[in-house]
Amino acid sequence: xxxxxxxxxxxxxxxxxxxxxxxxxxxxxxxxxxxxxxxxxxxxxxxxxxxxxxxxxxxxxxxxxxxxxxxxxxxxxxxxxxxxxxxxxxxxxxxxxxxxxxxxxxxxxxxxxxxxxxxxxxxxxxxxxxxxxxxxxxxxxxxxxxxxxxxxxxxxxxxxxxxxxxxxxxxxxxxxxxxxxxxxxxxxxxxxxxxxxxxxxxxxxxxxxxxxxxxxxxxxxxxxxxxxxxxxxxxxxxxxxxxxxxxxxxxxxxxxxxxxxxxxxxxxxxxxxxxxxxxxxxxxxxxxxxxxxxxxxxxxxxxxxxxxxxxxxxxxxxxxxxxxxxxxxxxxxxxxxxxxxxxxxxxxxxxxxxxxxxxxxxxxxxxxxxxxxxxxxxxxxxxxxxxxxxxxxxxxxxxxxxxxxxxxxxxxxxxxxxxxxxxxxxxxxxxxxxxxxxxxxxxxxxxxxxxxxxxxxxxxxxxxxxxxxxxxxxxxxxxxxxxxxxxxxxxxxxxxxxxxxxxxxxxxxxxxxxxxxxxxxxxxxxxxxxxxxxxxx
Numbered sequence: 001x002x003x004x005x006x007x008x009x010x011x012x013x014x015x016x017x018x019x020x021x022x023x024x025x026x027x028x029x030x031x032x033x034x035x036x037x038x039x040x041x042x043x044x045x046x047x048x049x050x051x052x053x054x055x056x057x058x059x060x061x062x063x064x065x066x067x068x069x070x071x072x073x074x075x076x077x078x079x080x081x082x083x084x085x086x087x088x089x090x091x092x093x094x095x096x097x098x099x100x101x102x103x104x105x106x107x108x109x110x111x112x113x114x115x116x117x118x119x120x121x122x123x124x125x126x127x128x129x130x131x132x133x134x135x136x137x138x139x140x141x142x143x144x145x146x147x148x149x150x151x152x153x154x155x156x157x158x159x160x161x162x163x164x165x166x167x168x169x170x171x172x173x174x175x176x177x178x179x180x181x182x183x184x185x186x187x188x189x190x191x192x193x194x195x196x197x198x199x200x201x202x203x204x205x206x207x208x209x210x211x212x213x214x215x216x217x218x219x220x221x222x223x224x225x226x227x228x229x230x231x232x233x234x235x236x237x238x239x240x241x242x243x244x245x246x247x248x249x250x251x252x253x254x255x256x257x258x259x260x261x262x263x264x265x266x267x268x269x270x271x272x273x274x275x276x277x278x279x280x281x282x283x284x285x286x287x288x289x290x291x292x293x294x295x296x297x298x299x300x301x302x303x304x305x306x307x308x309x310x311x312x313x314x315x316x317x318x319x320x321x322x323x324x325x326x327x328x329x330x331x332x333x334x335x336x337x338x339x340x341x342x343x344x345x346x347x348x349x350x351x352x353x354x355x356x357x358x359x360x361x362x363x364x365x366x367x368x369x370x371x372x373x374x375x376x377x378x379x380x381x382x383x384x385x386x387x388x389x390x391x392x393x394x395x396x397x398x399x400x401x402x403x404x405x406x407x408x409x410x411x412x413x414x415x416x417x418x419x420x421x422x423x424x425x426x427x428x429x430x431x432x433x434x435x436x437x438x439x440x441x442x443x444x445x446x447x448x449x450x451x452x453x454x455x456x457x458x459x460x461x462x463x464x465x466x467x468x469x470x471x472x473x474x475x476x477x478x479x480x481x482x483x484x485x486x487x488x489x490x491x492x493x494x495x496x497x498x499x500x501x502x503x504x505x506x507x508x509x510x511x512x513x514x515x516x517x518x519x520x521x522x523x524x525x526x527x528x529x530x531x532x533x534x535x536x537x
Contacts, residue, residue, distance in 0.1 A: 010034070061099035063170045068160040068180030069094045069217050071234055073137070076213050077290040079151070079187025079195060087142045089186045094135035095160035097178075100168070103130045107163045113138035116155035116183065142188050151189045158182040171307040172392055183220040185294060197278045197290040198246035211287040212237040214279045218293050224268045224300040225327030225384070230277055233260035237283040248278035248292075265329070268384065270297040302326035302382045304390035306339070311493035313434065314371045314399040315504050321363045322378065330384035334360045338379040344393065346372015353499040367496045371398035401508040402438060405429040405517060406485050411525045414476065421476045422526045426483060428469045436492035436506070441467045441485060448480045455482045480525050485510045 016028040072078055074090035093111045109129075114122035125136040142154050159181050167174040187194070215234040222228040232245055247256040249264045252275065256262030266275070278292040303325045310318035320341070326332045339358040343349055347370035354366045361378070368374065377391040406429055412422040432438060443464035446455050464471035475481060486509035491500075510517050 064100035064168050064175070064178065065098045066160065066162055066178035066180045067096040067098055068158075068182050069096075070156075070158040070182040070184045071215050071217050072184045072186060072291070072293065073213070073215060075186060075188075076215075077197070078292055079153075079189050079193065081193070082144055082147050082188050082190050085144050087186070087188050089140040089142060089154070089156075090137060091140070091156060091158065091184055092135055092137045093158045093160055093182070095133070095162060095180065097132045097162060101132070103132055105164050105166055105168070106130045106132075107165045109134040110161040110163070111136040111138075112157075112159040112161075113140075114157055115140065116157045122157075122159075140186075142186060147188050147190060150191055151187065151194050153185050153187045155183060155185050158184065171309055173394065185220075187292075195276050195278050195292040196248065197280050197292070198248040200244060200246050200280055200282050200288055209240065209283075209285040209287060210238045212240075212242055212281045212283040212289040214281045214289040214291040216277060216279050216291055216293045218277055218295060221296050221298050222266065223327045224266050224271050224297050225329035226300070227263045227265050227328055228295065229261060229263050230256065230279075231261045232279045232281065235260075235279070235281045235289070237281075240284040242281050243284050244282040246280040246282075248276070248280075251275040252277075266297045268300060271299055273297055299386065300327040300330045300382070300384045301386040302330075302332055302380050302388045304378050304380045304388040306376050306378050306390060306392045308376065308392060308394050312394060313397045313493065314368060315495055315500050316367065316399075316491065317494040317496050318366050318368070318396075319363060320361070320366050320376055322361045322380075324378065324380045324388070324390070326380070326382040327384070330382045330386075332380050332382050334362075336379075336381040336387075337361055339376065341366065341374060341376045344373040344375050346370060347374065347396070353496065355498075365496060367499045368396040369499070371396050397434070399436075399504075399506055400432075400434045401506045402430055402432045402436070402487050402489055404485055404487055404508045404510045406483070406510065408483055408522070408524050410520070410523070411527060412475075413527055413529045414478070419476070421474050423472060423474045424524070425470050425472050426485075428485060428487075430485065430487050432489060432492065434492075436489045438487050439467065439490040440488035441469070442488075443468070443471050443473075444484045444486075445473065445475075445481050446484075447477060448482075451479060453480075458482075460484060475524075475526050478526050478528060480523055482519070482523050483510075484522070 010033060011029045011031045014028040014030040016026055071092045073092055074088050080087050091113060093113060095109060109127035111125045112122045114120060123138055127134040127136065146152055159179065161177055161179045163177045167176050213236050215232065217231040217234060219228055235242055244258055245260055247262065249255065251270060252264035252266055254264045274294050274296045276292050276294050278290065280288055280290040282288050305323045307321045307323045308318055310316060312318060322337065324332055337360050339361040341352050343351065347368060351369035352366065353369060354364055358364060373393065373395050375391060375393045379387065379389050381387040407427040409424055412424050414420050414422050426443065428441060430438060442462060444460040444462050446458040446460050448455055449458060463473055486507065489506040510522055
């Protein structure tokens with residue numbers, strides 16, 4: 001129930017009730033007020049949660065990958081009819097960083113745009129925001145003087161670059177930047193439009209509102225036999241929303257239904273030819289907008305490539321993977337794949353270890369016995385008769401020895417309450433410089449029995465062999481002792497046990513290590529406390 005108490009000047013005559021003592025001065029009025037009102041309500045509804053598997057129609061990137069798109073926003077439609085001294089061109093360039101989430105490591109985005117085959121300097125814009133997606137728009141003009149025939153096409157070259165503050169590790173090595181190049185074309189005609197747009201039903205006879213703007217994103221080139229995605233999802237309506245999409249893809253196989261995106265492909269006999277792709281969109285008012293682009297079909301060559309993953313360290317397991325690609329309808333012939341691995345510097349062929357052969361390689365675990373630079377090459381062929389070669393050069397890091405260091409008091413005193421012994425603790429500060437595991441520690445000491453300041457003629461004795469980080473040492477004789485710590489490493493990364501031995505694990509100690517502790521830091525002096533003297537008169 002909502003109640004208003006409002007003064008009002010609005011009224012209408014109303015009959016006075018017969019039960020009211022009217023008299024001659026009584027007049028019936030009905031006062032009323034016109035007020036808008038609203039109410040809010042909260043409904044307690046059953047909530048639902050869903051779980052399942054998300055599937056993709058492409059392979060999501062698993063390392064830092066730059067995806068660049070260039071969308072022609074003007075002229076709309078494309079091509080445009082020349083009416084006046086020029087045609088305005090607007091291109092939106094967008095970059096998306098995929099397979100990488102550390103946005104704080106982004107230094108800057110850089111966007112370039114220029115007329116292809118032109119002499120003018122490229123226009124450049126930057127974005128310093130630490131975001132995983134960025135875009136910039138560029139404006140150009142096509143003057144009427146260039147349109148010397150009935151139809152003219154201007155090509156534009158676009159580039160997006162992302163730079164990192166610190167190097168980023170990928171499967172092919174470290175990178176400091178990523179770059180993606182694109183092309184779009186804007187068309188102008190004088191009399192006859194060279195593109196036929198798909199028709200749509202139920203075009204309104206009395207259109208109202210503003211028409212939608214159609215936009216297409218598609219590659220400039222596509223290999224014969226490859227599925228190509230064409231995207232119209234960037235289309236928009238200034239006063240409503242898009243309801244329908246109609247595509248025109250002459251020369252292509254397959255087709256796109258009433259959807260914002262779809263896939264088409266071209267047969268091998270279309271190589272060298274250029275085909276239009278047109279789009280007409282319909283908004284909720286029944287108004288339409290159209291545009292077009294074009295794609296050139298190129299030879300269905302494969303792409304030969306290899307990836308190396310793993311620790312990339314001496315005596316560790318690395319995995320060499322064949323990441324070659326080919327158009328879907330002309331797959332790579334597995335039996336013709338050839339792979340070699342060779343030593344460039346530091347190691348030899350004998351230091352490259354793997355089981356079986358590299359023929360028909362898909363994935364192979366490889367171990368390198370020595371650090372150095374190595375190279376892997378690959379040759380592939382597809383069913384269309386095309387071949388390709390690729391290679392990857394990579395460094396295998398050395399397995400570093402651990403750094404040995406410990407803390408010990410420089411002087412301790414024997415305690416009569418503890419059997420006249422000096423009991424103290426030694427603390428290990430050793431660490432692996434390359435993230436391996438210290439899985440064993442041997443603690444030893446030797447006593448300067450003749451008090452000549454030289455320990456080399458003395459014998460070492462073990463006082464802890466149980467991988468203790470802070471063992472206790474009990475000493476009873478007065479004098480100087482030297483302490484030695486030996487640490488043993490276990491591989492901190494996967495290895496291939498068939499190709500390594502116990503001797504391949506790194507060992508270091510505080511005495512023979514080239515950067516060993518100074519002798520004064522490795523010795524402790526055991527002494528007696530002086531007696532306390534007191535006297536009275």
